Each structure stands twice: as structure tokens, then as C-alpha cells.
Amino acid sequence: MQPYYEDEAVTLYHGDALEILPQLPKADAIVTDPPYGETSLDWDRWPDGWPAAAAMVAPQMWCFGSMRMFLEKRGDLEGWKLAQDIVWEKHNGSSFHDDRFRRVHEFALHFYRGEWGALYREVPRFGEEQRKQNIRRGKTPHLGANGAASVIEGQRIMTSVIFAPSCHGYAVNETQKPEDIVAPLLQYSVPPGGLVVDCFAGSGTTGAVARKFRRRAILIEKREAQCRAIVERLRQGDLLTANDLGNRLAAHETKQER
Ligand SMILES: C[S@@+](CC[C@H](N)C(=O)[O-])C[C@H]1O[C@@H](n2cnc3c(N)ncnc32)[C@H](O)[C@@H]1O
Numbered sequence: 001m002q003p004y005y006e007d008e009a010v011t012l013y014h015g016d017a018l019e020i021l022p023q024l025p026k027a028d029a030i031v032t033d034p035p036y037g038e039t040s041l042d043w044d045r046w047p048d049g050w051p052a053a054a055a056m057v058a059p060q061m062w063c064f065g066s067m068r069m070f071l072e073k074r075g076d077l078e079g080w081k082l083a084q085d086i087v088w089e090k091h092n093g094s095s096f097h098d099d100r101f102r103r104v105h106e107f108a109l110h111f112y113r114g115e116w117g118a119l120y121r122e123v124p125r126f127g128e129e130q131r132k133q134n135i136r137r138g139k140t141p142h143l144g145a146n147g148a149a150s151v152i153e154g155q156r157i158m159t160s161v162i163f164a165p166s167c168h169g170y171a172v173n174e175t176q177k178p179e180d181i182v183a184p185l186l187q188y189s190v191p192p193g194g195l196v197v198d199c200f201a202g203s204g205t206t207g208a209v210a211r212k213f214r215r216r217a218i219l220i221e222k223r224e225a226q227c228r229a230i231v232e233r234l235r236q237g238d239l240l241t242a243n244d245l246g247n248r249l250a251a252h253e254t255k256q257e258r
Contacts, residue, residue: 010219067107172203193216
């Protein structure tokens with residue numbers, strides 16, 4: 001299998017995810033943003049069976065999508081266990097209907113297979129170091145008789161609603177995801193030096209983030225125009241340095257803290 005592009009961190013294959021996924025080496029995680037199949041656009045077709053092909057590659061997966069998409073495709077996601085859901089809050093949203101709330105969010109769902117304890121999971125943290133505290137909640141109305149116990153130590157963990165401005169004005173993909181929303185998912189599930197696969201790469205956001213955060217990425221993209229855009233993006237390097245991105249993430253996290 002001949003890569004379309006390769007550097008020390010990113011390998012890009014031009015082709016169909018269904019054909020290429022079975023030929024890939026094992027990775028730490030899939031981080032991907034599939035065609036939701038909600039429009040009549042040519043590229044926007046959910047390839048049936050891709051979650052099963054992805055399962056051969058990695059034990060955990062972050063998948064962007066709408067609630068409608070996840071419910072419609074739940075049969076195709078069989079075998080993957082749902083661990084958690086992240087809400088990406090955008091500053092502006094899309095709305096095709098004036099009889100529904102204006103939609104300013106997307107979901108990223110975290111799925112896994114096998115043993116939870118065997119996965120790499122490192123929640124991004126922010127803020128001041130906190131002293132170790134043991135917290136035990138007994139019977140409460142929302143926990144029932146079981147209660148809950150936890151230990152809080154060190155910096156605060158990132159919350160499940162993450163604000164990140166969308167890519168309006170600089171996007172080269174129709175539904176390009178901002179690096180600020182992809183970065184925490186990748187950091188969570190891929191150790192430094194580890195390997196992430198994005199089988200619907202679009203403009204290559206996952207690859208750009210992987211390189212900045214010292215991870216490796218394999219990307220797959222079906223449209224050649226998008227592959228060219230990925231190569232250009234990776235060759236130029238982004239205007240943002242990893243440091244800038246880190247600072248922006250910290251700013252969003254400060255907003256969450258308020
Ligand atoms: C939602 S977009 C991904 C956008 C990406 N997250 C970004 O930040 O630019 C989905 C991409 O999957 C690609 N695609 C659609 N079907 C595919 C297939 N069978 N194999 C590989 N790529 C495919 C489309 O061309 C599109 O660029």
C-alpha cells in the first residue's frame with residue numbers, strides 16, 4: 001500500500017476507509033469524524049460497516065456526530081461500548097429550520113472494546129494544583145443507596161462540555177473540526193509517541209494535532225482534493241504552534257472554570 005504522503009509523524013492514504021482500515025497496523029485509538037449522511041452531497045455517505053473495520057485497528061474510538069446520526073447508525077456500532085460523551089460547543093451554529101432550536105453543538109462519543117482498565121486514558125487537566133481530598137457521598141437523591149467515593153488531587157480535570165470556535169473563514173473542509181476540540185480527545189486516548197488513526201481525515205485536523213502533540217497519525221481520505229489540502233497543511237505547518245494551541249486550550253478551560 002503506497003502512502004499519498006508521509007513524514008515523521010503523519011502517513012496519509014488516499015482511498016476508501018473500508019479498503020484501507022484492514023491493512024493498517026494496530027493503533028492506540030481512532031479519532032474520527034465520519035460523513036454523517038445527513039445531506040445529498042456526494043462525499044456525505046456513511047460507509048456501512050466502517051465501525052467494525054475500525055475495531056480491528058484500535059480498542060478505543062472517539063467519533064464525532066449528531067445524536068440523530070448515532071441513533072440511526074446504532075446497529076452499525078454494535079460491539080463498541082459507549083464510555084462517555086463530549087459536547088463541542090461552537091460559537092455559531094448551523095440552522096436549516098426556524099421551528100427548531102439553533103444548533104450550536106456536536107457530540108464526540110467515546111467508544112471502547114475489551115477491558116476498560118487496559119486502555120490509555122489521561123484526562124487533560126488545568127488550573128492550580130489541589131491538595132489530596134477524599135470525597136465520599138452517602139445516599140443522595142440522584143445516586144441512590146450506592147453513593148460515590150472519589151479522590152481529588154492535582155489539577156482539575158477538563159469538563160465534558162468544551163467550547164471551541166468553529167473554523168469559519170479558514171476551513172478547507174466543509175465540516176472541518178477545530179484543533180482545540182480534537183486535541184483533548186487525542187491527548188486523552190493516545191500516549192505521547194503513540195499512534196492515532198483517522199479514517200475520514202477531511203482537511204487532516206487529526207494529523208496536524210497529532211504532530212503538534214508529539215503523537216503519530218495515519219489518515220485516510222477518499223477525495224484527492226482533500227488529500228492535496230492535507231499535504232499543504234502539513235507541509236506548511238500550521239500558523240499555530242503547539243504552544244499557541246496549549247494557551248488557547250488553557251483559555252477555554254479558564255472559561256469552563258467560571
Ligand atoms: C466530516 S468530514 C471530516 C472533516 C475533518 N474532521 C476535518 O477536520 O477536516 C468526512 C470526510 O470523510 C471523507 N470520506 C467520505 N467517505 C469516505 C470513505 N469511504 N473513505 C475515506 N474517506 C471518506 C469525505 O471526503 C470527508 O472529507
